[in-house]
Amino acid sequence: MDAASVASQFAHDLIPACAGVGLRFRHHQEVVEEQPVAAWFEVHTENYMGGGSAPAYLDAIRRDYPISLHGVGLSLGSAEGIDVRHLESVRDVMKRVEPGLVSEHLSWSLSDGVYLADLLPLPMTEEALSIVCTNVDRTQTYLQRRISLENPSSYLRFRHSTIPEWEFLAEVARRTGCGILCDVNNIYVSASNHGWDALTYLEALPPESVTEVHLAGHSIRQLDQGQIIRIDDHGSRVAPPVWDLFELALKRFGPVPTLVEWDTDVPALEVLMEEAAIAEIAIERQRNDNLCAHAA
Amino acid sequence: MTTCAPTLLELQCAVRRDLLGLSDGDASGYVVPDGLAPQARLAIYRNTANSTLLTALRLTYPAVQALVGSEFFEGAARLFIEQHPPLNAQLDSYGATFPDFLAQMPEAASLIYLPDTARLEWAVNEALHAPDAKPLDLRRLEQLDAADMHVVRFLPSPAARVLESPFPVDAIWHAVLSRDDSALANINLSADPVCLYIHRGPSGVEVNRMAEGQCRFTAALIAGRPLHDALVDVPDAETSVWLAHLLASGCFVDIRLSNEASSQTIGRQVT
Numbered sequence: 281m282d283a284a285s286v287a288s289q290f291a292h293d294l295i296p297a298c299a300g301v302g303l304r305f306r307h308h309q310e311v312v313e314e315q316p317v318a319a320w321f322e323v324h325t326e327n328y329m330g331g332g333s334a335p336a337y338l339d340a341i342r343r344d345y346p347i348s349l350h351g352v353g354l355s356l357g358s359a360e361g362i363d364v365r366h367l368e369s370v371r372d373v374m375k376r377v378e379p380g381l382v383s384e385h386l387s388w389s390l391s392d393g394v395y396l397a398d399l400l401p402l403p404m405t406e407e408a409l410s411i412v413c414t415n416v417d418r419t420q421t422y423l424q425r426r427i428s429l430e431n432p433s434s435y436l437r438f439r440h441s442t443i444p445e446w447e448f449l450a451e452v453a454r455r456t457g458c459g460i461l462c463d464v465n466n467i468y469v470s471a472s473n474h475g476w477d478a479l480t481y482l483e484a485l486p487p488e489s490v491t492e493v494h495l496a497g498h499s500i501r502q503l504d505q506g507q508i509i510r511i512d513d514h515g516s517r518v519a520p521p522v523w524d525l526f527e528l529a530l531k532r533f534g535p536v537p538t539l540v541e542w543d544t545d546v547p548a549l550e551v552l553m554e555e556a557a558i559a560e561i562a563i564e565r566q567r568n569d570n571l572c573a574h575a576a
Numbered sequence: 577m578t579t580c581a582p583t584l585l586e587l588q589c590a591v592r593r594d595l596l597g598l599s600d601g602d603a604s605g606y607v608v609p610d611g612l613a614p615q616a617r618l619a620i621y622r623n624t625a626n627s628t629l630l631t632a633l634r635l636t637y638p639a640v641q642a643l644v645g646s647e648f649f650e651g652a653a654r655l656f657i658e659q660h661p662p663l664n665a666q667l668d669s670y671g672a673t674f675p676d677f678l679a680q681m682p683e684a685a686s687l688i689y690l691p692d693t694a695r696l697e698w699a700v701n702e703a704l705h706a707p708d709a710k711p712l713d714l715r716r717l718e719q720l721d722a723a724d725m726h727v728v729r730f731l732p733s734p735a736a737r738v739l740e741s742p743f744p745v746d747a748i749w750h751a752v753l754s755r756d757d758s759a760l761a762n763i764n765l766s767a768d769p770v771c772l773y774i775h776r777g778p779s780g781v782e783v784n785r786m787a788e789g790q791c792r793f794t795a796a797l798i799a800g801r802p803l804h805d806a807l808v809d810v811p812d813a814e815t816s817v818w819l820a821h822l823l824a825s826g827c828f829v830d831i832r833l834s835n836e837a838s839s840q841t842i843g844r845q846v847t
Contacts, residue, residue, distance in 0.1 A: 329666050331708030331735070332776060353665020359584040366665060391592035395662040397628040398621050400591060403606075408584050436617035437608045440581035474610070507612050511620070 295320050295346050295380035295492070297535040297567075299559035302542060303347075307549045308337040315344060316553060319560075320380065322539050325351040328377070329369045338377060348381040348492070348539070349374060350461075353395070356415045356429070357388030357402045367422050374423060381492055381537065383428040383461045384419070386412065386449055401434040404441035404448045416456040428459030428491045431481075433466040433498070433512030435473055445470070446484035459491035462533070464526045465518065469498050469510040478525055482532055490533045495526060495559060496541040515544030518555060526559070530566040538563060582606060595622045597658055629657045632667040633674060636701045639752040640678070640694045643687060652681060668705045672698060689743035689765060693752075696745045696783070699737040699774045703781045706735035711826035720831075729802040730828035735776035738786075738795040742769045746783050775825050782825075790818045797822065802834045 298319035303311065305327070310316075321341060328335045338347070353366055374382060387399035402408045420427055431449055443451075453460050462485055471478040497516030501509050518526075518540065530536075540555040582590065590603040595618065607614035633653045634641055641649040656677045662670040675694035678684050712730070720728055739745075744767055751759035771791030773784045786794060789812045796806040797819075807815055822828065 326665055326667070330668060330705040332704050332706070333780070335708070355665070357584075359588055363664065369666065388588060389665065391588040393663055394592060394596070395665050396592060396595050396621075397625040397662065397665075397667070400588075400621060403584065403587060405581075405584070411584055435620040436614065437610070438587065438606050439608055440606070503612060503616065505612070509612065509620070 295348050295537040297537055297563065299556040299563060300348070300537060300539045301549075301552045301556050302539060303338075303341065304543070304546045305334065306546055307552075308334070308341070310549055311345075312337060312340045316549060318345060318553065318556065320346040320348060320537065322348040322350050322381075322541075323377075325349045325370055325373050325382075326353050328373050335373075335376065342377055346380045347377050348383070348537070349377060349379040350430075351382070351384045352399065353389065354384045354415075354419060355388045355390035355395075356384055356419065357386065357400075357408065357412050358390045358415070359411055360390065360392070362415050362418055363390060364422075367419065371423055374425075381428060381459075382423065382425060383430055383459075383492065385430045385432055386445075386452070387432045399432050401432060401436060401438070402448075403438035404443040404445055406442070409443065409448055409451060412452055413455045416452060416458050420456065420458065426457060426459055428461040429453070430461035430463050430494065431466050431470075433463070433469040433473075433510075435509060435511070437474060444476075444480075444484070446481040450484055450486055450489070453486060453489040458489075460485055460489045461492045461494060462490050462529060463494035463496075464529050465494065465496045465498055465522050466512055468519070468522045468525055469512045472510045479528065482525070482529055485532075487533045490536055493526070493529055493533070493536050493538040494541055495522065495538060495555070496543075498522075513544050514541050517551075518558075523558070523562070527562055527566075530562060531569075534570060535563045535567045591618070594618055595625060596661060597622075626654065626657055629662065629667070629670065630654070633657075633671050636671050637674065637694055637697050639697055639749045640674075640690065642752045642755075643690060643693065643748075644684065648683070652678065652684070668701070671701075674698070689741075689745060689748055692739075692741035692743055692745045693748050695741070696739055696749050696772065696774070699739050699772075700781050700783065703735045703737055703774050703776045706733070706776065709733050709735070709829040712823065712828040712830055714823065716831050724833055726804045727802055727834040728804070728831050729800050729834050730797050731830040731832060732798040732800075733775065733827055733829050735781075736798055736825075736827045737774040738791065738798055739772045739774060740769060740791065741772075744770050746770060746772055746785060749783070773822075773825075773827075775827060777825060786818075787814075790814065793818055794822060794827075798827070 296319050300320035300322055301318050303321040303323050328338055351370060385399050388402060389396050389400060429452060449460060467478050467481045495518045496514045497518055499511045499513050501511050503509060538559045540552055540559060542552055587606055594603040603618060604614035607617055630653050656674055660673055675691045675698060678694055679691035684690050743765055744763055747763050771786045773786050773794055775782055789810050793806055793810040793815055796809060
């Protein structure tokens with residue numbers, strides 16, 4: 281293979297610093313048949329474990345697009361450690377897909393052999409930090425590659441937490457060398473729910489560790505006592521204040537692969553493409569700003 | 577109220593018990609109230625988890641849901657989720673025991689065919705998500721000598737199943753999913769039992785009805801009984817046709833001589 285084709289293969293495998301789209305089952309056939317102009321796609325790793333039509337579609341799509349794998353089931357925050365069988369399944373999907381990025385969450389879901397089907401929050405303690413780092417280390421060693429860790433959206437905090445979440449995440453990246461998947465919507469949701477300053481969160485994340493950004497819609501729930509809580513349900517367009525925060529994230533991190541996620545009431549692919557186009561304009565603007573700053 | 581700081585293990589145990597509804601208020605002492613009761617905060621996670629699992633069950637059991645109605649299905653599913661939470665994050669494999677759960681629900685007892693319809697849906701779900709496997713290369717059979725023919729057995733595809741039921745569950749399943757009310761009305765529950773061959777072909781999962789002898793023959797081969805023994809057990813003129821049908825449908829992935837250990841573990845369900 282000559283240098284040009286090596287370079288082209290390499291570029292095909294990498295996730296470009298452009299806006300991508302979360303690929304969901306209902307869009308499989310459309311993507312294969314119509315080959316929309318999308319820079320890359322991201323899928324949930326757990327949806328492609330096993331055989332049948334879903335991984336077959338992904339094989340076909342992978343021939344034309346870079347793919348990022350985003351897991352929800354490794355439970356990197358479990359005190360009991362990693363479920364090795366699940367890790368094996370992740371590795372099998374990875375071998376098949378040859379993804380440009382592999383990511384998971386700063387959260388936990390497994391306890392005493394039971395899978396609690398949500399991304400549960402961790403207490404921000406030295407003990408939890410040490411456990412997460414051990415689990416991330418084991419995962420990266422087993423998979424033989426760097427993974428990125430996503431900041432969660434959360435609806436509760438634990439009394440005995442001693443470390444701000446943004447410092448916790450930055451420290452996991454520092455100790456393990458993992459990347460950070462900065463979910464801007466999650467920062468907005470958690471900051472709003474807990475009274476944090478979203479900018480403080482963004483500014484605590486080391487730009488060199490940020491491998492990807494996520495954007496999604498969230499909902500606002502009015503509770504019985506009149507309080508408002510924001511729920512990260514991935515069921516609507518990205519909210520205007522999240523777009524504003526995304527601009528600030530781009531200023532800090534530079535152009536990075538950015539994904540628009542939509543998981544509840546998934547709309548037509550063109551709606552997702554429209555959201556990705558808005559993100560792409562912001563990324564391009566940041567790229568131009570960087571070039572101008574460099575020229576000056 | 578819990579006051580001293582728990583270890584991560586203790587905290588996760590308490591939250592798990594709380595989310596599963598095992599011990600009310602166990603984890604709330606660890607949660608900052610901050611304008612909203614800890615139990616209300618924990619309930620947000622409990623609701624999300626339940627809703628995810630309910631969706632997984634709805635996707636696997638659409639015919640059951642259509643037969644019992646959305647409201648009853650949701651009630652049964654919520655009870656099932658509480659008593660049988662998933663053991664791993666692969667939700668395609670969640671709900672294997674839901675048919676047995678339905679079978680012991682007195683409220684569902686009047687629908688005597690419901691558990692077997694659910695069993696069919698589970699078999700279809702398993703066939704849908706089973707690992708990909710190359711069908712047996714028939715040249716492997718050419719390599720056998722005459723003595724081997726007495727001990728050769730087949731390794732089944734992970735996507736092949738046999739299911740028997742005293743009710744015409746395939747007809748019920750098909751009529752319900754295609755919303756064919758007249759077909760559903762014409763189903764005779766006291767007709768002969770059915771035996772079904774469920775497998776994944778190039779165009780998706782197929783459910784084919786088999787005759788009684790064909791069923792015994794197919795089930796024996798899928799269970800790993802040597803071909804010679806299966807032919808002796810079911811002395812029928814049609815066995816070669818049945819075998820050709822199984823081979824053509826990709827039912828087997830390899831052969832073994834019965835004195836050889838299987839080199840792979842293949843899940844199968846023969847009831």
